[in-house]
Amino acid sequence: SQQGEEDPQALSIQEGENATMNCSYKTSINNLQWYRQNSGRGLVHLILIRSNEREKHSGRLRVTLDTSKKSSSLLITASRAADTASYFCATDVFYGGSQGNLIFGKGTKLSVKP
């Protein structure tokens, strides 16, 4: 799999349900970030988790990171129709001289039905 690869590719749920998206990566990282993109729009930063952290919360978002499995998950609780968007994970690859360039996955397209 490629660096920062999300699954599922598409997820359709009802409002009020929880949505879980997963991301896998291949190389060592400094941190992993999750972004949201509404159709044809810009990228909105959601949350950053560092390589020495295992779990992080922000409002209805919960992110976990398992560096031994090189994977992360994003959980959106009590989803709303407004959460409908594509969600991307992006890794900041760890190597000397890195300037923080992000490597993005292909994203999970989340559809929340009212």
Next chain:
Amino acid sequence: EPEVTQTPSHQVTQMGQEVILRCVPISNHLYFYWYRQILGQKVEFLVSFYNNEISEKSEIFDDQFSVERPDGSNFTLKIRSTKLEDSAMYFCASRPGLGTDTQYFGPGTRLTVL
């Protein structure tokens, strides 16, 4: 809240023409980036810029591309002779500096090459 801005929102050009995409990063940020997203594909890193010089660039960023920070606020991406395959959404991002890894993205410029 400060945000990254980009102009224009949509640029249409003929193959072979030069285009300049403009970005105003968040004030006091030190690291600047350009990414692109071909329709339906993942976001790809192009170039990072720090201390008035390119710090890293990807394979995509060939001699047709250049970046500049002509003054204290603007950050531009120039494509010298556009090709059809340059059609994409181009995102500018900025990051405060050491110790802060979150990248803040602009809304993007959609470039269409005819």
